[in-house]
Amino acid sequence: MILTVTLNAALDLTYRVPHLVPHASHRVREVTERPGGKGLNVARVLGALGFKTTVTGFVGGETGRVLRALLAADAAPDAADTSQDTADAAQDAAGSGTAGGATASVTDALFQVAGRTRRTVGVVDETTGDTTQLNEPGPHITPEEWDGFLAAYRDLLDQGPDAVALCGSLPPGVPVGAYATLVRETRTARIPVLLDTSGEPLRRGLAARPDIVKPNAEEIAQITGTAEPLRAARAAQRRGAHAVAASLGADGMLLVTQDGAWSAAVPERLAGNPTGAGDSAVAGLLSGLAEDLPWPDRLARAVALSAATVRSPVAGEFDEPTYELMLPSVRVRRAEAP
Amino acid sequence: MILTVTLNAALDLTYRVPHLVPHASHRVREVTERPGGKGLNVARVLGALGFKTTVTGFVGGETGRVLRALLAADAAPDAADTSQDTADAAQDAAGSGTAGGATASVTDALFQVAGRTRRTVGVVDETTGDTTQLNEPGPHITPEEWDGFLAAYRDLLDQGPDAVALCGSLPPGVPVGAYATLVRETRTARIPVLLDTSGEPLRRGLAARPDIVKPNAEEIAQITGTAEPLRAARAAQRRGAHAVAASLGADGMLLVTQDGAWSAAVPERLAGNPTGAGDSAVAGLLSGLAEDLPWPDRLARAVALSAATVRSPVAGEFDEPTYELMLPSVRVRRAEAP
Numbered sequence: 001m002i003l004t005v006t007l008n009a010a011l012d013l014t015y016r017v018p019h020l021v022p023h024a025s026h027r028v029r030e031v032t033e034r035p036g037g038k039g040l041n042v043a044r045v046l047g048a049l050g051f052k053t054t055v056t057g058f059v060g061g062e063t064g065r066v067l068r069a070l071l072a073a074d075a076a077p078d079a080a081d082t083s084q085d086t087a088d089a090a091q092d093a094a095g096s097g098t099a100g101g102a103t104a105s106v107t108d109a110l111f112q113v114a115g116r117t118r119r120t121v122g123v124v125d126e127t128t129g130d131t132t133q134l135n136e137p138g139p140h141i142t143p144e145e146w147d148g149f150l151a152a153y154r155d156l157l158d159q160g161p162d163a164v165a166l167c168g169s170l171p172p173g174v175p176v177g178a179y180a181t182l183v184r185e186t187r188t189a190r191i192p193v194l195l196d197t198s199g200e201p202l203r204r205g206l207a208a209r210p211d212i213v214k215p216n217a218e219e220i221a222q223i224t225g226t227a228e229p230l231r232a233a234r235a236a237q238r239r240g241a242h243a244v245a246a247s248l249g250a251d252g253m254l255l256v257t258q259d260g261a262w263s264a265a266v267p268e269r270l271a272g273n274p275t276g277a278g279d280s281a282v283a284g285l286l287s288g289l290a291e292d293l294p295w296p297d298r299l300a301r302a303v304a305l306s307a308a309t310v311r312s313p314v315a316g317e318f319d320e321p322t323y324e325l326m327l328p329s330v331r332v333r334r335a336e337a338p
Numbered sequence: 339m340i341l342t343v344t345l346n347a348a349l350d351l352t353y354r355v356p357h358l359v360p361h362a363s364h365r366v367r368e369v370t371e372r373p374g375g376k377g378l379n380v381a382r383v384l385g386a387l388g389f390k391t392t393v394t395g396f397v398g399g400e401t402g403r404v405l406r407a408l409l410a411a412d413a414a415p416d417a418a419d420t421s422q423d424t425a426d427a428a429q430d431a432a433g434s435g436t437a438g439g440a441t442a443s444v445t446d447a448l449f450q451v452a453g454r455t456r457r458t459v460g461v462v463d464e465t466t467g468d469t470t471q472l473n474e475p476g477p478h479i480t481p482e483e484w485d486g487f488l489a490a491y492r493d494l495l496d497q498g499p500d501a502v503a504l505c506g507s508l509p510p511g512v513p514v515g516a517y518a519t520l521v522r523e524t525r526t527a528r529i530p531v532l533l534d535t536s537g538e539p540l541r542r543g544l545a546a547r548p549d550i551v552k553p554n555a556e557e558i559a560q561i562t563g564t565a566e567p568l569r570a571a572r573a574a575q576r577r578g579a580h581a582v583a584a585s586l587g588a589d590g591m592l593l594v595t596q597d598g599a600w601s602a603a604v605p606e607r608l609a610g611n612p613t614g615a616g617d618s619a620v621a622g623l624l625s626g627l628a629e630d631l632p633w634p635d636r637l638a639r640a641v642a643l644s645a646a647t648v649r650s651p652v653a654g655e656f657d658e659p660t661y662e663l664m665l666p667s668v669r670v671r672r673a674e675a676p
Contacts, residue, residue, distance in 0.1 A: 015459075015472055015474070017472065020360050020470075021470075022358050022360065022463065022466075022468060022470050023463075023466070023468040023469070023470055024470065024471070025470075025471040025473065026470075026471060026472050026473065027473055027475070028472055028473060028474045028475065029475075031474050031475070062400050062401075062403060062404050063400075065400060066400050121353075121459060121472075123472065125360065125361075128360075128361070130360065130361040131361070132358075132359075132360050132361055132362065132363075132364075133362070133363040133364060134353055134355065134364050134366055134459075134461065135363065135364065135365055135366060136353070136366045136369050137365070137366065137367075137369070
């Protein structure tokens with residue numbers, strides 16, 4: 001089992017509109033809802049790859065109820081197709097207890113809080129293809145809820161996951177050193193841990209010595225003060241990470257480990273929607289970590305999954321045939337000192 | 339009791355962002371949720387004026403649950419202030435059964451359907467002050483649900499409301515002649531009925547001879563093919579309405595009845611947010627209709643409530659001191675033939 005943590009989980013709404021014009025009124029042509037937040041996206045990709053995955057983090061309110069119902073519906077996809085109301089169908093599906101499909105199911109170990117799970121709204125402009133993102137703030141987490149979560153997290157570690165991913169921003173009220181605490185707990189349990197966050201939570205998390213961090217170019221520059229990727233990755237490594245996997249957008253990924261450094265990319269630049277490409281890269285690294293693959297193979301998986309996500313017609317989903325096609329074509333090279 | 343009908347009710351979300359830029363990602367600074375759709379807005383204003391009001395229309399899904407909880411919280415405002423999660427507080431309030439405050443409560447007689455109540459998202463740009471509106475489509479209503487609603491509507495008419503307002507757009511699946519049917523049912527019960535809709539539902543509704551229709555300048559021009567307001571209002575009257583109250587934005591209102599025609603406006607043009615001004619005008623007309631006031635007094639109320647809504651710091655709410663101040667200053671004049 002792989003465990004992903006999403007402290008600031010979200011209900012992601014996607015609105016398709018003919019053309020977004022500020023100050024105008026728009027009829028939304030199509031609405032889709034799905035569980036969101038980095039760790040939940042990572043779990044969805046891992047599930048599609050056939051890995052048993054458990055998700056945790058905070059959930060609450062009516063939006064949290066819909067999020068959990070959608071997670072349950074993903075676990076029982078046949079039941080979800082028969083009803084008009086996704087959430088109601090999902091609740092039916094959860095009640096029937098069936099799990100189906102070729103993909104592995106995602107187990108809900110989310111921690112219930114009093115606040116309301118945030119929504120994010122992605123407005124897709126059908127004329128330009130651009131997405132405008134509106135992200136609600138997360139629920140306020142009390143000190144008692146954080147303590148309760150920590151106890152529940154230790155119980156999840158006792159189940160012996162093969163790897164853990166700690167993902168995304170912190171909701172209000174959670175201590176800024178939260179990820180550092182979770183990294184230490186996980187390493188004490190001798191379970192490999194990946195950290196994907198930014199800013200001060202990343203800075204503090206690095207000092208707790210995670211096995212991998214996966215910043216993007218902007219995040220790593222912000223932390224290290226260095227824009228040159230290899231130099232920045234080595235600087236992040238010196239701050240505590242055993243390995244640093246930096247995602248560089250269309251330029252692929254750069255990986256710095258104690259065994260050496262590699263860069264990897266697909267042979268040609270791909271047009272498409274980069275939403276979720278970073279989360280797919282985390283899923284690739286994590287699956288390779290869980291299976292104890294050599295570093296270059298983990299990197300190849302991460303890059304191929306990212307590319308298959310950019311090329312997918314559905315934002316944030318990865319296209320499986322593209323992944324199968326991409327994986328052997330990823331070029332992994334030793335990275336030279338700059 | 340006054341009855342308002344909102345067939346396409348909504349959960350209205352307001353997002354405040356520092357500045358809305360298409361294709362960018364935005365942190366929402368503040369989120370507010372409230373029951374929405376024209377008839378629910380009208381009921382809120384009537385309640386604030388001290389009129390007992392009952393609301394009906396379609397409601398369903400998780401968003402419908404939140405909408406009903408918020409309606410219940412409005413009925414018990416003290417309980418709603420004590421909890422972090424509005425919807426949860428609302429449910430507590432509904433459970434406690436208390437009703438409070440100086441305003442009259444709004445009674446929930448919404449009709450439950452299988453589909454999900456739509457959301458609307460108003461994105462307020464704090465730099466420009468403009469609002470960008472995103473309106474989800476409504477739930478699909480089945481023929482059985484429409485029949486069920488009609489039966490429930492007849493039961494509400496049996497309670498003998500003083501007046502009825504039929505408000506807003508039709509959700510998918512509802513017959514385009516729905517408002518014509520409801521107007522006929524209401525007139526058969528000898529209850530005064532106001533219709534506030536647009537397009538084909540308004541065209542068909544007119545033929546059923548409602549007591550008042552309240553189109554805006556654009557809606558009445560679309561129906562009658564005439565841009566000149568007095569000419570257009572008389573044309574709409576010939577199509578069946580006993581009285582036509584046309585809202586003309588900053589130019590106030592024009593009223594054409596069988597007893598004569600009047601126009602009314604506040605003495606000076608007001609800066610502010612026009613959201614909900616039309617719904618406040620309906621509340622003004624309806625309260626005057628319920629109390630059988632002379633036409634010029636109904637019109638003055640409608641214009642003063644509209645103005646107090648434009649001037650309110652909260653979009654869609656009316657400012658009570660402004661209303662008290664405005665009411666005696668509204669200038670009502672006999673309208674001349676153009």
